[in-house]
Amino acid sequence: MSLTSAPPSDAALKLPTxxxxxxxxxxxxPPSEDSYLLLDAFSLPSEVAFISTRLPAGTPSPLxxxxxxxSGVVSAFLAxxxxxxxxxxxVITMGLDVSYTANTVTTTTISKACSEHPETSATFxxxxxxxxxxxxxxxxxDMLVFNPPYVPTSEHPSLSMLRDGxxxxxxxxxxxxxxxxxxxxLFSLTYAGGDKGMETTDRLLDQLHEVLSDRGVxxxxxxxxxxxxEVLERVTGMDSGWKMERVIERRAGGEILSIWRIYR
Amino acid sequence: xxxxxxxxISCAVKACKSSPLSFPLHFRDAELASKPxxxxxxxxxxxxxxxxxAALVTSxxxxxxxxxxxxxxLPRLSASSFAxxxxxxxxxxxxxxxxxxxEKTLRMLHKVLMxxxxxxxxxxxxxxxxxxxxxxxxGNFLLPSxxx
Numbered sequence: 168m169s170l171t172s173a174p175p176s177d178a179a180l181k182l183p184t185x186x187x188x189x190x191x192x193x194x195x196x197p198p199s200e201d202s203y204l205l206l207d208a209f210s211l212p213s214e215v216a217f218i219s220t221r222l223p224a225g226t227p228s229p230l231x232x233x234x235x236x237x238s239g240v241v242s243a244f245l246a247x248x249x250x251x252x253x254x255x256x257x258v259i260t261m262g263l264d265v266s267y268t269a270n271t272v273t274t275t276t277i278s279k280a281c282s283e284h285p286e287t288s289a290t291f292x293x294x295x296x297x298x299x300x301x302x303x304x305x306x307x308x309d310m311l312v313f314n315p316p317y318v319p320t321s322e323h324p325s326l327s328m329l330r331d332g333x334x335x336x337x338x339x340x341x342x343x344x345x346x347x348x349x350x351x352x353l354f355s356l357t358y359a360g361g362d363k364g365m366e367t368t369d370r371l372l373d374q375l376h377e378v379l380s381d382r383g384v385x386x387x388x389x390x391x392x393x394x395x396x397e398v399l400e401r402v403t404g405m406d407s408g409w410k411m412e413r414v415i416e417r418r419a420g421g422e423i424l425s426i427w428r429i430y431r
Numbered sequence: 432x433x434x435x436x437x438x439x440i441s442c443a444v445k446a447c448k449s450s451p452l453s454f455p456l457h458f459r460d461a462e463l464a465s466k467p468x469x470x471x472x473x474x475x476x477x478x479x480x481x482x483x484x485a486a487l488v489t490s491x492x493x494x495x496x497x498x499x500x501x502x503x504x505l506p507r508l509s510a511s512s513f514a515x516x517x518x519x520x521x522x523x524x525x526x527x528x529x530x531x532x533x534e535k536t537l538r539m540l541h542k543v544l545m546x547x548x549x550x551x552x553x554x555x556x557x558x559x560x561x562x563x564x565x566x567x568x569x570g571n572f573l574l575p576s577x578x579x
Contacts, residue, residue: 225509227481228474230439257474261436270569290474290545293436295570298579301443302563302572304454330576334566377448 180210182251185243185280192340194350195269196237196357200419201314201388205241208386208415208426209252217428219254221382222309228257229309230380231289234299234371236262237357239273241312243280250287258289263297265326266353267335270294296335298326299370305377311385315368316360319392323361328352364393372398375429376407384430386414391423402429432554432570435544437490438482442556443563443572452557455486458493459562461552468545472529472537475544476508487544496543503536 184206187198208214222229231249233242242262250256262273274294281288295302300311328349329335341350360366368387371378375385389395395413402411409431416425437455447453484502491498506529529537554563554570561578564571 225477225507228477257471257477259435259474259478261439265573267566267569267571271567274569285469290468290471292439293432293568293570295432295436295440295572297443297572298574301445301574302440302570304439304441305448307439326573327576330573330579334564334571 177212182210182248185240185247185276187238187240187276189275190238190272193268193272194338194353195272198238198240201424202240204417204424204426205314206244214414215252221384224255228259230307231258231260231310232308233312234263235314236264236273237269239276243277246277246289246291247280247284248287249289256287256289260289260291262294265298265329267296268338270296271337300378306380308378309380309383314388316358317364317390317393318358318360319364320359320361323366324355324359384428387427387429389425395425407431432549432565432568434490434494434547438487442558443574444559444578447556447558450558455490456554456556459553459555461494461549463494464548464550465546466548470541473508475537475540476505479505491543505533
């Protein structure tokens with residue numbers, strides 16, 4: 168290949184990655200290979216075209232929601248560059264996570280990124296503590312993003328410690344036994360997906376018809392252990408004619424990660 | 432939690448989702464703060480069609496704001512009119528400026544919906560009565576195990 172050849176017209180956009188330097192020792196999932204694969208997926212010109220056709224400028228303002236925001240890097244990227252990635256900046260965004268600490272961290276990540284890109288940024292509303300999208304009004308979400316706990320594990324962590332304990336607080340530098348137990352619980356929730364790594368994702372797919380708007384689209388990350396062909400078969404077999412298409416795939420460490428878009 | 436957010440959430444209890452009483456959740460014991468948000472008239476204009484106005488009037492009333500009983504009729508702004516906006520001031524719409532009355536309505540909506548934030552408080556379901564806490568602006572909608 169010639170070094171002087173012009174880049175192909177389908178070259179990915181190069182948009183700055185949001186800063187997460189305010190995260191020190193809070194127990195949240197740090198920006199990782201899977202997070203960056205999502206950023207790369209949304210930077211593909213083909214994806215920009217898909218989203219701006221699905222949610223065209225001039226139609227009612229889209230609601231973007233991310234489940235399991237962790238550090239907030241993915242939501243912050245989409246929110247800060249909405250004018251480019253959606254072709255419109257009248258987009259509202261929300262983050263949902265079971266961890267109160269993740270929600271406070273994400274709020275900062277998104278707010279900082281948006282204030283650094285005022286000319287393209289969406290309007291960030293809130294982060295909320297929620298199990299998947301259970302707190303949302305049905306059929307409201309126009310774009311849903313989920314980087315799930317996808318690692319196949321023999322046990323699937325329970326949410327009971329978060330559900331039944333006291334009001335969660337921000338955890339930094341865990342010292343007490345209580346904080347350390349909570350940190351262990353939060354850590355396992357970031358990756359452990361139970362059987363085939365699909366236990367949490369399956370719960371979302373079950374509810375998807377009640378979550379997305381008619382024009383809504385889910386961006387979902389899978390690893391090879393989730394057996395994407397089986398997920399594809401399941402999704403396209405659900406009522407009301409769902410489509411599932413692979414956006415990008417990458418080998419990362421010992422894993423093969425892929426991002427899929429799912430819509431009606 | 433911003434006042435606008437209340438227009439997108441309902442009770443997390445599964446059995447409540449089909450009940451009209453589960454939306455909107457009702458604010459209680461709310462401590463408010465005003466947080467500056469960049470004024471975005473294009474967003475307001477494109478958001479209005481999808482908002483549940485009656486629910487918004489209810490939520491606003493609970494936080495001490497009075498919105499008109501019927502959804503304001505605002506001209507639909509386009510991205511090109513948005514591009515013609517100078518600073519956060521004059522907005523062109525179909526070649527003309529936004530009327531003074533419309534501008535006043537947009538500013539009022541911006542202040543109430545976007546800049547009003549509940550820092551501490553509760554949201555209560557009108558169907559099952561469950562109280563969700565809001566702490567440091569973050570709403571907690573994780574239900575206790577016995578309600579899942």
